[in-house]
Amino acid sequence: MKEMCAETNNTRPNLYLIGFMGVGKSAVGRYVAKTLDMDFIDSDHAIEEKTGMPISAIFETMGEAAFRQMEREFITAGHPEQGCVVSCGGGLPIEEGMSELLLSKGVVVCLFASESTIVERTARNNKRPMLQTDDPTKRVRQLLDKRLPVYMNTGTGISTENRSLAEVVNHVVRVYTQQTRKTDKRRAGE
Ligand code: S3P
Numbered sequence: 001m002k003e004m005c006a007e008t009n010n011t012r013p014n015l016y017l018i019g020f021m022g023v024g025k026s027a028v029g030r031y032v033a034k035t036l037d038m039d040f041i042d043s044d045h046a047i048e049e050k051t052g053m054p055i056s057a058i059f060e061t062m063g064e065a066a067f068r069q070m071e072r073e074f075i076t077a078g079h080p081e082q083g084c085v086v087s088c089g090g091g092l093p094i095e096e097g098m099s100e101l102l103l104s105k106g107v108v109v110c111l112f113a114s115e116s117t118i119v120e121r122t123a124r125n126n127k128r129p130m131l132q133t134d135d136p137t138k139r140v141r142q143l144l145d146k147r148l149p150v151y152m153n154t155g156t157g158i159s160t161e162n163r164s165l166a167e168v169v170n171h172v173v174r175v176y177t178q179q180t181r182k183t184d185k186r187r188a189g190e
Helices: 025-036 043-051 055-062 064-077 098-105 115-122 136-154 165-188
Strands: 014-018 039-042 084-087 106-112 156-159
Touching: 014 025, 014 098, 014 165, 025 039, 025 084, 025 165, 039 043, 043 055, 043 064, 055 064, 064 098, 098 106, 098 136, 106 136, 106 165, 115 136, 156 165
Parallel strands: 014 084, 014 106, 039 084, 106 156
Antiparallel strands: none
16 A cells, blocks of 8 residues: 555654544644655554455454454564654554553654544544444543553653644654654763
């Protein structure tokens, strides 16, 4: 798929965007990548490309555990180590050890939105297997309860609520620039 990273000379640390379904990780990630002149990669698209199956079919035929293993493999060794903005599927940082793995690989930013915004946005498409239930609102609430602490402890949080795409992108770029500058200074022994 087109979002797979091409061979690149870019040696900047990767930026990982995490957060719940519907917070805008892919739209923000694409725009941030363009702004920083980095490549964009979406974990779901990479997995779909590798398996030749849509996410919904992977869940249906192989189950969620197999999908989570594919996400782990993607983060461990399935994408370039530098120069990419990576939009991570909403459940990717949640499994044991995944948030630590992300933090060891680059800058992690977590996008947030309110529960009502998430419910409204995710209702617009029915491709997300985690929300295929009779009561998606309840499911969103249950998943948020479980996941929010992990999201909050992993990435620098940025709200997308009542903000334009450009505003969110500016915040993300600022956090990335600040954090990579700190690392550069540490490396240079300043
Ligand atoms: C999931 C989120 C989806 C996708 C899969 C499972 C989740 O990605 O990885 O349907 O468990 O939250 P998005 O967050 O991009 O919708």
